[in-house]
Amino acid sequence: MLAERDDVTLLAGGTDAMVEINDGHRRPQGPVVAVNRIPDLRSWRHDRAAGTLTIGACVTYTELMDPAIATLVPALAEASRTVGSPQIRNAGTLGGNLGTCSPAGDGLPVLAALDATVTLASRSGTRTMPVTEFMVGVKRTAIEPGELITEVTLPVVDGWQGYAKVGVRNAMVIAIASTCVVFDRAAQTVRVALGSVGPTILRCPDAEAHLASHVDWNTMSAAADDLDRFGTLVSDASRPITDHRSSAEYRRHAVGVLARRLAQRAATPAGPPGAPA
Amino acid sequence: MSEAEIYRLHVNGERRDVTDSWVGESLLDVLRDRLGLVGAKGACEQGECGSCSVIVDDELVCSCLVMAASAVGQRIVTVEGIAAPGTPSDVQQAFVDAGAVQCGFCTPGLIMAVHDLLDRTPAPTDTEIREELAGNVCRCTGYGRIIDAVQRVAVARTERAS
Amino acid sequence: MTIVEETATTGTARHGALGTSPTRPDGVAKVQGSFEFSSDISADGCLWGATLRSPHPYARIVSIDPSAAWQIDGVQAVITAEDVPGQMTYGLISQDQPVFAGDVVRYVGEPVAAVAADDPETCRRAIEALAVEYEVLDPLTDAEAAIAGDHPPIHPDGNVIRHQRIVCGDPDATGEVVVEGTYEIGMQDQAFLGLEAALAIPDPGGKGVELHIATQWLHEDRAQIAACLGLPEDAVRLVLGGVGGAFGAREDISLQVHTCLLALRLARPVRMAYSRAESFLGHVHRHPATIWMRHHATGTGEIVKIESRMVFDGGAYASTSSAVLVNAITLAQGPYRCPNAVVDGWAVRTNHLPCGAMRGFGAVQACFAYETQMDRLAAACDVDPVDLRILNAMRTGDTLITGQPVLNVAPVAECIRETAALPLPDEPVGGAPMPDGGPDVMKLPGGAGRTADASNIVRGIGWGASIKNLMYSEAFDDYSTARCRIEDGVVTLKFATAEVGQGFVTLAPQIARTVLGIDDVRLDRIDTLIGSSGSTSASRQTWMSGGAVNAACLAVRAKIFEHVASSNGLDAETLLIDGTDIVEPATGWRQDAVEACAGQTFDETAEYHHPPTTELDEHGQGSPHTAFAFVAHRAVVDVDPDLGLVKVVQIATAQDVGRALNPLSVIGQIEGGIAQGLGLAVMEEIIQIDGVIRNGNFTDYLLPTFLDMPPVVATLIEEPDPLAPLGAKGVGEPPTISSTPAIVAAIRDALRQVDGVGKPLHRVPVRPGDICL
Incomplete structure (x- = not known):
């Protein structure tokens, strides 16, 4: 049907689309397909041989917080826990987060930091692309008419990973700055992705390279100066704007603080190998 | 699901026909305006306040963010379905x-x-x-x-x- | 009127009487979802109404073309200013606000037209189809420009709503220690959850209308509606629809006139209901204010003089701005003695959203300034902030800077001492360790965002105390009416007191049970078929409508006693109520009160008026207020200095309540009021840029959640006020007032621990960047 008609509305959890419909900003003109009722899209699988986790587009945030997934990608579980309220997490999906592609989408920095890939299906087949290419701009993606997000594939990484998010409330708040940090012990790389400080999720190559080369991968420690430098480089990589939610200055500052703190949780300045907090 | 605007919901153990809804109408509005179940309240239309919370297939959700027609075949419980009138839970x-x-x-x-x-x-x-x-x-x-x-x-x- | 003491029971009160906490009579309906809020009310053949609003802060309306709207199937009516049959404007104090904008719009969201249609979706399309041509004008968005006269008048009444000075004692007095600062308070929204909604049912023949409406003051609404409809007041009947919170936002007219106009035009019932976005535009807000304040004190911290300049931005229409301003300037000294003062207050008109009543009503803005000043004074004098406040604490008989003596019970020092005596939180930063040994992230600033570790956090403690005037001020003849009827041993009370959640429907039967000794008390419908009760605002209904219910019940009791006396050969003057019996103490005669009334009907209506107040003279002198209540707050706050995030850990409070007539309801008011004070301290602000609201929704206008609001530990200071009809003071507003400065003071305290200096934080809400940048 998607291939034949251009007026189809795809509805996953509804937590974004229904806001627009309720506001009167959007009225479905043709059929609505509730893709979250499609069983394949609501399942996930761990391929141990490949070291990957593949998550159906309509897996909800509540499901992503389940220990079975959380132990494989703890940062995604942490990010999921910050999404809205229990009601939103029961309905909202990872595929919906990608489809909306807000720079404040909580799952997206984790996907970007893990170099996840997105699978899109259409009548002519499927294609897969890196999530960083999928996300084009503010609420703009590389999805083509007739395509449907079916799943996301993430590497299961050996090493510490974490997500942190700032909002002006202790629950149920949109990120005004968010950061995901992943330490890959096998590859001896550090990966950082930022939310709400650019038109889309940003990676920080300079900061990543700096920290990766200054971490003692045997003891999982780093000098305080290097952690500070890491935070500064992350701030430098941000491209925030000022709006009613926050100032650009604060956002830039906040991602640096978050990145430094996350890195410190992974690589203690002096101590033993860092375990997940 | 098709463009049909006539569908049947399963609410508080009863089958309820919805005959005059528009495509995209929220479950909250259908419950309140079409089915006369005004227990769920609307206060934000954005899933930010929880006043419209109902249970759909054992999951707590904001009914303002559920497209009513997408809940066909699911078990919906509203506050009216928690206990009989006058005998609170x-x-x-x-x-x-x-x-x-x-x-x-x-x-x-x-x-x-x-x-x-x-x-x-x-x-x-x-x-x-x-x-x-x-x-x-x-x-x-x-x-x-x-x-x-x-x-x-x-x-x-x-x-x-x- | 019979004196109060007779109603005060001694010993243990029976359940349901005054001093106990019976459950709400509407409680079961509310928990079961069957309570009918105004948004739940419908009628057969009902149409829907909707409002077209201005997208511009200031513009001339060139034309309105409804033709496209009329093309839509199901559209029944389109009305504009031309269709208002009576007075074109309304308002609580001055009638300066148009029912519909005529030639000029003065704020974003001002009603321009209304439509009625078969259903809400058709209404929405009709509103979109209305074509309005505007000539955009240069908006006035700077309150100082309004004062300076730098902008042409945006309203025929001018750009200054009120200017009032207060000069008290020696204006040239000076103190050894001087501290000053400029403080800013952001625009807060009441954010009641139950959105504006109404149902208007026209009388056959169009000679009258019945309006079911969620409001704070049925009779004032009726007077304003009737004037605009061009109908006599008795042709407009109002019935209270279930009210989903109010907090001041339902004191002004919103959709009342529009709904009635559409219903009368079409001779059919019409419902209107606002969305959340529309609600932000459709009711008044708490005034944003800028307050400069200077304190002079002795070297030991005794206040010698205050000087202040207060500027309140009233937005496009006056609403209650002049009264809000008077509260702020007349309470500028706080709950402290102050012999000399020079205060200059301005309430001005701009092209911002109109502002009016919100819980605390001017006292909130003043308190943030004077309490911040008290902390600065304590620091300058090297005195403990608690000691400084106790040193200056007002007592009964002290005077306001208007010259008015405070005749009420004034236990300010007790409130502060009792607050200080409450236990501090026993959990460390981050709470007790979780099973994995880490902190409970939900107990750290940032919550689930995992922004901090316990080592990043600093804990601070701050103080606040405040004074609030109760009831209306400045010579307003404030009264309330109630009727008590006994028939077959059942008491029925009637009043027009708006129940907005505060619990008057619980309290009124408690009064009747106590006065009459009869437990079966029922409530009649709340409507305009009885005299006014005044507004549910200004912490006044327990005192005023409680006073009226008490008076009506006492009048009925006198009739019962006469009946009992004549039937039993007793002297009515010697009879008393003891529990559920009527007794003559001297002889031991007693009879069950219900039995005593068997076969009899008694029916009395009473009005309660408080003693008159006066207007302020040109020097701000006079006795404008009726009564005062006091409170102290202590906040414990965990602060992340590097990210600027805060988590309020605990609020302790001791509040002067006079007498707790329903202790559970009092606690509910205290906790709920503190939550709103917390909101203003750290998150709640309507943001307008160039006169355009940017966050008119609950995604961006943030309210405290379960994870933001800490536990409250409270002590009730119970010293019955002899001036209050039931000994009880209003309790609704004080919790909101000084909780805000206490929280901000606690943040400052934490930041001072980091670097020995800290941050001034002269603006609320405090934003993360204010703390860490």
Whole structure:
């Protein structure tokens, strides 16, 4: 049907689309397909041989917080826990987060930091692309008419990973700055992705390279100066704007603080190998 | 699902035909305006306040963010389905007794959320109560008496079970 | 009127009487979802109404073309200013606000037209189809420009709503220690959850209308509606629809006139209901204010003089701005003695959203300034902030800077001492360790965002105390009416007191049970078929409508006593109520009160008026206020200095309540009021840029959640006020007032621990960047 008609509305959890419909900003003109009722899209699988986790587009945030997934990608579980309220997490999906592609989408920095890939299906087949290419701009993606997000594939990484998010409330708040940090012990790389400080999720190559080369991968420690430098480089990589939610200055500052703190949780300045907090 | 605007919902154990809804209409509006079930309240239209909380297939959701037609075939429970009129559930009675109700507009949504919480977590900690109910905003009470009501039910249920 | 003491029971009160906490009579309906809020009310053949609003802060309306709207199937009516049959404007104090904008719009969201249609979706399309041509004008968005006269008048009444000075004692007095600062308070929204909604049912023949409406003051609404409809007041009947919170936002007219106009035009019932976005535009807000304040004190910290300049931005229309301003300037000294003062207050008109009543009503803005000043004074004098406040604490008989003596019970020092005596939180930063040994992230600033570790956090403690005037001020003849009827041993009370959640429907039967000794008390419908009760605002209904219910019950009791006396050969003057019996103490005669009334009907209506107040003279002198209540707050706050995030850990409070008539309801008011004070301290603000609201929704206008609001520990200071009809003071507003400065003071305290200096934080809400940048 998607291939034949251009007026189809795809509805996953509804937590974004229904806001627009309720506001009167959007009225479905043709059929609505509730893709979250499609069983394949609501399942996930761990391929141990490949070291990957593949998550159906309509897996909800509540499901992503389940220990079975959380132990494989703890940062995604942490990010999921910050999404809205229990009601939103029961309905909202990872595929919906990608489809909306807000720079404040909580799952997206984790996907970007893990170099996840997105699978899109259409009548002519499927294609897969890196999530960083999928996300084009503010609420703009590389999805083509007739395509449907079916799943996301993430590497299961050996090493510490974490997500942190700032909002002006202790629950149920949109990120005004968010950061995901992943330490890959096998590859001896550090990966950082930022939310709400650019038109889309940003990676920080300079900061990543700096920290990766200054971490003692045997003891999982780093000098305080290097952690500070890491935070500064992350701030430098941000491209925030000022709006009613926050100032650009604060956002830039906040991602640096978050990145430094996350890195410190992974690589203690002096101590033993860092375990997940 | 097609463009049909006639469908049947399964609400509080009954089959209810929806005949005059527009495509995209929220479950909240269909419950209130088409089916006459006004217990769920609308206060934000964005899933930010929890006043419209209902349970769909055992999941607590904001009915304002559920497209009604997408809930065909699912089991919907609203506050009207919690207990018969005049015979409140233990959670409902605890809200009354503990002073957890002032204006009462957030209350039906909270009743749904607390039943859901206590079904899953019979003896929640203070943090668990706060995190699980954080999607239900109350502007009158400052939440203190609501937490008291939840704890009263948890204690009473535990005592009954033992 | 019979004196109060007779109603005060001694010993243990029976359940349901005054001093106990019976459950709400509407409680079961509310928890079961069957309570009918105004948004739940419908009628057969009902149409829907909707409002077209201005997208511009200031513009001339060139034309309105409804033709496209009329093309839509199901559209029944389109009305504009031309269709208002009576007075074109309304308002609580001055009638300066148009029912519909005529030639000029003065704020974003001002009603321009209304439509009625078969259903809400058709209404929405009709509103979109209305074509309005505007000539955009240069908006006035700077309150100082309004004062300076730098902008042409945006309204025929001018750009200054009120200017009032207060000069007290020696204006040239000076103190050894001088501290000053400029403070800013952001625009707060009441954010009641139950959105504006109404149902209007026209009388056959169009000679009248019945309006079911969620409001704070049925009779004032009726007077304003009737004037605009061009109908006599008795042709407009109002019935209170279930009210989902109010907090001041339902004191002004919103959709009342529009709904009635559409219903009368079409001779069919019409419903209107606002969305959340529309609600932000459709009711008044708490005034944003800028307050400069200077304190002079002795070297030991005794206040010698205050000087202040207060500027309140009233937005496009006056609403209650002049009264809000008077509260702020007349309470500028706080709950402290102050012999000399020079205060200059301005309430001005701009092209911002109109501002009016919100819980605390001017006292909130003043308190943030004077309490911040008290902390600065304590620091300058090297005195503990608690000691400084106690040193200056007002007592009964002290005077306001208007010259008015404070005749009420004034336990300010007790409130502060009792607050200080309450236990501090026993949990460390981050709470007790979790099973994995880590902190409970939900107890750290940032919550689930996992922004901090316990080592990043600093804990601070701050103080606040405040004074609030109760009831209306400045010579307003404030009264309330109630009727008590006994028939077959059942008491029925009638009043027009708006129940907005505060619990008057619980309290009124308690009064009747106590006065009459009869437990079966029922409530009649709340409507305009009885005299006015005044507004549910200004912490006044327990005192005023409680006073009226008490008076009506006492009048009925006198009739019962006469009946009992004549039937039993007793002297009515010697009879008393003891529990559920009527007794003659001297002889031991007693009879059950219900039995005593068997077969009899008694029916009395009473009005309660408080003693008159006066207007302020040109020097701000006079006795404008009726009564005062006091409170102290202590906040414990965990602060993340590097990210600027805060988590309020505990609020302790001791509040002067006079007498707790329903202790559970009092606690509910205290906790709920503190939550709103917390909101103003750290998150709640309507943001307008160039006169355009940017966050009119609950995604961006943030309210405290379960994870933001801490536990409250409270002590009730109970010293019955002899001036209050039931000994009880209003309790609704004080919790909101000084909780805000206490929280901000606690943040400052934490930041001072970090570097020995800290941050001034002269603006609320405090934003993360204010703390860490």
